[in-house]
Amino acid sequence: MNIVTTRFGLLQVPESEIIRIPDGLVGFRSFTQYVHLPDPVVAGLSWLQSVTAPELAFGLIAPPLAISDYRIELRPGDRAALELDEERSALVFVILNRADGGGLTVNLQGPLVFNPVRRLGRQLVLTSS
Secondary structure (H helix, E strand, O other): OEEEEOOOEEEEOOHHHOEEOOOOEOOEOOOOEEEEEEOOOOOOOEEEEEOOOOOOEEEEEOHHHOOOOOOOOOOHHHHHHHOOOOHHHOEEEEEEEEOOOOOEEEEEEEEEEEEOOOOEEEEOOOOOO
């Protein structure tokens, strides 16, 4: 599958690598297919690139790179939506945001959880700090 992107140019990605996020992301509900790409320069940084919107890509990092004791609990409905048999097989990322003044922040209350086997993702909305 060919994916046109503004950040990475033309990508050729096997359909088996497409990640489905059936509910979309907060503010981007209509975009449900993505590809997860490592950053070619910055270790630990990766990108969630929309398959259908060339300009839509989210910078992701693993939570321990932002805060060492970050933990989430998956609710039964989240586990079911992700088709997760075991919670420990889930991959968790947080989205980077550009802050006022040009710095970066991380969204700890809206982590992304992926089932790498089923190629499914879901954004959680955490209500506790």
